[in-house]
Amino acid sequence: MSVENILSVRNITKTYPGVIALQNISMDFKKGEIHALVGENGAGKSTLIKVIAGAVSVDKGHVYFEGELQEIQEPLERRKLGIEVIYQEFNLIPELSIAENIFLGSYPGGLVCVNREKIVKDTQVLLDELGLGYLNPKSPVKNLSVAYMQMIEIAKAIARHAKFIIMDEPTAPLTANEVKILYSIVDKLKREGVTILYISHRLEEVFDLADRVTVFRDGRKIETLNITDTCQDELIRLMVNRETSETFPDRNYHNKDLLPLLEVNNLYGRGVRNVSFKLHKGEILGLGGLVGAGRTETAKIIFGANKMWKGSIFCEGKELHITSPRDAVQCGIAYVSEDRKQEGVLLTLSVKENIVLPILKKISMGLVVRSAMEDKIVEEQRSRLRIKTPSTEQLVKNLSGGNQQKVVLAKWLASDCKILILDEPTRGIDVGAKQEIYLLMNQLAESGIGIIMISSEMDELIGMSDRIIVLHEGKISGELQKGEFDQETILKYGSGYAVEEQK
Numbered sequence: 001m002s003v004e005n006i007l008s009v010r011n012i013t014k015t016y017p018g019v020i021a022l023q024n025i026s027m028d029f030k031k032g033e034i035h036a037l038v039g040e041n042g043a044g045k046s047t048l049i050k051v052i053a054g055a056v057s058v059d060k061g062h063v064y065f066e067g068e069l070q071e072i073q074e075p076l077e078r079r080k081l082g083i084e085v086i087y088q089e090f091n092l093i094p095e096l097s098i099a100e101n102i103f104l105g106s107y108p109g110g111l112v113c114v115n116r117e118k119i120v121k122d123t124q125v126l127l128d129e130l131g132l133g134y135l136n137p138k139s140p141v142k143n144l145s146v147a148y149m150q151m152i153e154i155a156k157a158i159a160r161h162a163k164f165i166i167m168d169e170p171t172a173p174l175t176a177n178e179v180k181i182l183y184s185i186v187d188k189l190k191r192e193g194v195t196i197l198y199i200s201h202r203l204e205e206v207f208d209l210a211d212r213v214t215v216f217r218d219g220r221k222i223e224t225l226n227i228t229d230t231c232q233d234e235l236i237r238l239m240v241n242r243e244t245s246e247t248f249p250d251r252n253y254h255n256k257d258l259l260p261l262l263e264v265n266n267l268y269g270r271g272v273r274n275v276s277f278k279l280h281k282g283e284i285l286g287l288g289g290l291v292g293a294g295r296t297e298t299a300k301i302i303f304g305a306n307k308m309w310k311g312s313i314f315c316e317g318k319e320l321h322i323t324s325p326r327d328a329v330q331c332g333i334a335y336v337s338e339d340r341k342q343e344g345v346l347l348t349l350s351v352k353e354n355i356v357l358p359i360l361k362k363i364s365m366g367l368v369v370r371s372a373m374e375d376k377i378v379e380e381q382r383s384r385l386r387i388k389t390p391s392t393e394q395l396v397k398n399l400s401g402g403n404q405q406k407v408v409l410a411k412w413l414a415s416d417c418k419i420l421i422l423d424e425p426t427r428g429i430d431v432g433a434k435q436e437i438y439l440l441m442n443q444l445a446e447s448g449i450g451i452i453m454i455s456s457e458m459d460e461l462i463g464m465s466d467r468i469i470v471l472h473e474g475k476i477s478g479e480l481q482k483g484e485f486d487q488e489t490i491l492k493y494g495s496g497y498a499v500e501e502q503k
Contacts, residue, residue: 009052281449341404
């Protein structure tokens with residue numbers, strides 16, 4: 001192995017039942033470089049991460065670190081070498097504090113005599129470096145939003161003085177300001193000689209950060225390029241092996257209904273204060289705002305996952321009394337969570353079982369499931385969403401993140417909902433799959449379904465919405481019609497500046 005390479009993989013092959021996840025992969029990672037890895041969902045990126053981390057064993061091939069063959073395929077052994085992974089799905093213990101999570105497994109003083117004062121102090125230093133000094137190191141992780149959990153995962157890797165850090169979609173749950181913080185951290189780590197393997201579907205990030213980029217497709221390495229020698233169009237072509245576009249499909253929405261499909265009046269709940277809005281049939285209503293603005297909290301109150309303290313919700317003029325997600329589903333409301341692992345799918349069940357979960361009563365006769373109807377519905381949704389799976393009997397945990405997200409969507413579409421709430425619908429989804437989701441959203445809206453879309457991606461929010469409501473600190477700070485959409489205005493409303501100006 002070359003001395004300039006900190007890590008190399010040679011002839012790696014890994015198969016799962018019915019799927020070749022990696023086929024004869026050989027790659028080198030240079031010391032101190034930022035190496036991007038791109039490809040569609042199911043291309044093999046996540047499997048390669050797990051191979052390097054020692055989380056899965058290979059059928060064939062070898063991993064070398066600092067020139068030494070690594071024969072022991074165990075995560076703990078790889079971590080001792082200095083390999084850290086920030087997974088797209090977090091590995092935090094909710095009941096433990098921020099400080100305890102960051103130093104878990106490496107407590108000063110050992111497990112018997114943990115120096116809690118030191119870990120709290122060291123955590124505060126780390127949080128200050130990340131621009132998160134306002135967080136309390138003693139606060140339980142369960143109280144954090146998804147975005148803040150991502151930043152804590154990054155802090156964990158930095159605290160362990162890693163030499164090789166894998167970042168899997170690190171900016172997916174972050175706002176624009178938090179992305180800037182991440183960029184500065186990545187730049188700092190690079191200057192300190194840390195190698196970063198950066199996986200992202202956001203190609204602009206790849207060109208902002210990476211020195212080299214490798215394209216995967218269908219479990220194969222297609223090409224490795226210097227970032228200065230390529231462009232977005234070439235990467236997309238190599239990824240999908242077909243022509244595609246990053247533009248948003250045309251929308252032709254005109255509100256003709258006086259009676260709104262959904263009406264929310266004076267909603268109060270955890271993180272939500274006096275929120276009122278209307279949603280019409282066939283409309284895509286965007287919810288904008290910074291992390292912690294109350295967007296997800298509003299959605300969860302409507303869906304019955306969070307308690308409504310005060311207010312009223314009407315659907316087609318009829319007041320709803322929603323106290324649980326079961327009530328919401330019966331009223332025709334569906335919710336696709338931003339956290340698919342915890343709230344979207346049951347990983348240990350099959351694709352089929354996940355899709356039919358909300359409609360078991362509909363497809364059953366007494367206690368017996370009508371298998372012919374079940375198979376028909378599942379196959380319709382699998383085909384409609386182009387879910388990549390060798391079989392609908394495949395366990396969801398064996399699918400890529402993007403295909404897991406498609407299973408969540410399929411589950412709710414099978415329920416024939418009237419109102420669909422999408423919380424970060426394209427988080428962790430590749431360019432080609434994004435286009436499929438956008439087209440599907442348009443089709444659903446044209447069929448009369450009202451869609452509420454929460455998105456931290458400004459282009460997506462502007463490109464897909466018919467109307468945008470912006471929240472700040474749990475309250476609506478502004479509302480924009482289609483012709484008024486402007487990134488600067490949305491950011492002003494989101495940060496509260498526009499509200500202050502109006503005062």
